[in-house]
Amino acid sequence: MPCKNTLRISKENGIYHVYNRGVEKRDIFLDTQDYKTLLYYLKEYLLHPNDPLKAKNHYKGRTLVRRNFAERIELLAYCLMPNHFHLLLRQLGENDMTEFMKCLGTSYSMYFNDKYKRVGSLFQGRYKAVLVENDDYLLHLSRYIHLNPYCKGQTLAEYDWSSYQEYLGLRGTKWVNPKFILGIFNDNMDSGMIGKQRYKEFVEELEYDSKEMIGSLALE
Numbered sequence: 694m695p696c697k698n699t700l701r702i703s704k705e706n707g708i709y710h711v712y713n714r715g716v717e718k719r720d721i722f723l724d725t726q727d728y729k730t731l732l733y734y735l736k737e738y739l740l741h742p743n744d745p746l747k748a749k750n751h752y753k754g755r756t757l758v759r760r761n762f763a764e765r766i767e768l769l770a771y772c773l774m775p776n777h778f779h780l781l782l783r784q785l786g787e788n789d790m791t792e793f794m795k796c797l798g799t800s801y802s803m804y805f806n807d808k809y810k811r812v813g814s815l816f817q818g819r820y821k822a823v824l825v826e827n828d829d830y831l832l833h834l835s836r837y838i839h840l841n842p843y844c845k846g847q848t849l850a851e852y853d854w855s856s857y858q859e860y861l862g863l864r865g866t867k868w869v870n871p872k873f874i875l876g877i878f879n880d881n882m883d884s885g886m887i888g889k890q891r892y893k894e895f896v897e898e899l900e901y902d903s904k905e906m907i908g909s910l911a912l913e
Contacts, residue, residue: 703787703788703790703791704824705784706783706784706785707784707790708783708824708825708831709781709784709790709824709825710779710781710822710825710907711781711782711790711794711821711822712777712778712779712780713777713798713816713817713819713821714776714817715777715815715816715817716817720776721778721801721805721815722773722774722776723809727805727808728773728853728854730801731778731801732773732854734797735771735868737759738760738761738762738766738793738796739762739766739768740761740763740867740868741761742761742763744763744867746867759796760792760796762789762793762796763868764785765784765786765793766784766785766790766793767783767785767870767873768780768781768782768868768869768870769781769783769871769873769874770838770839770856770860770871771838771869772838772839772841772842772854772856773854773855774854781835781838783873790822794820798820802814802815828877829906830906830907831874832874832877832895833903833906834903836895837903838855839856840896842854842855849896850863856871857896859871860874860875860889860893861893862889874892875889875892876888878891878895
């Protein structure tokens with residue numbers, strides 16, 4: 694029987710909640726370097742090839758050329774937790790996300806297995822992906838993603854491994870696009886600060902449990 698929320702509908706300009714966790718629910722991030730490495734791969738795949746921040750990758754004297762998804766994938770939000778991750782992606786082409794997730798998963802698995810001298814699958818099967826089809830779901834999904842560290846007693850604005858700092862304007866990252874969701878909170882031509890403050894209130898002060906609303910979009 695197929696796993697729940699494996700990708701069935703793939704559409705151009707579709708927005709997806711993409712998530713997975715470690716095999717047998719084991720941790721996939723064991724130290725700070727592991728978190729930084731997955732973020733590094735996200736940067737390398739999503740930054741434009743000519744961006745000055747893009748690293749020069751070398752292996753045994755050869756220059757490595759990774760596939761680039763700068764004009765094919767938008768990362769709207771993310772959160773990395775010890776044994777799982779959440780990505781909120783917008784794909785431009787029908788198959789862009791499938792190709793992107795294959796590259797990202799393979800790169801990180803190879804890094805992790807090499808570092809910790811292990812073999813076999815790192816993740817619990819294929820990643821899960823759910824198409825997001827309305828703004829209410831989109832907003833509550835982004836809130837659910839950014840609230841993940843709260844369950845572990847973390848201060849949301851101080852948690853380094855999610856995009857919440859980008860949403861609050863505390864950190865600028867070229868390969869993360871918070872404007873797509875923050876724009877929903879802005880009043881016409883008002884300052885972007887209004888959207889950031891309203892989003893912060895929405896995430897931290899709303900009493901409603903977003904997990905109840907998004908239902909099948911939550912991590913199983």
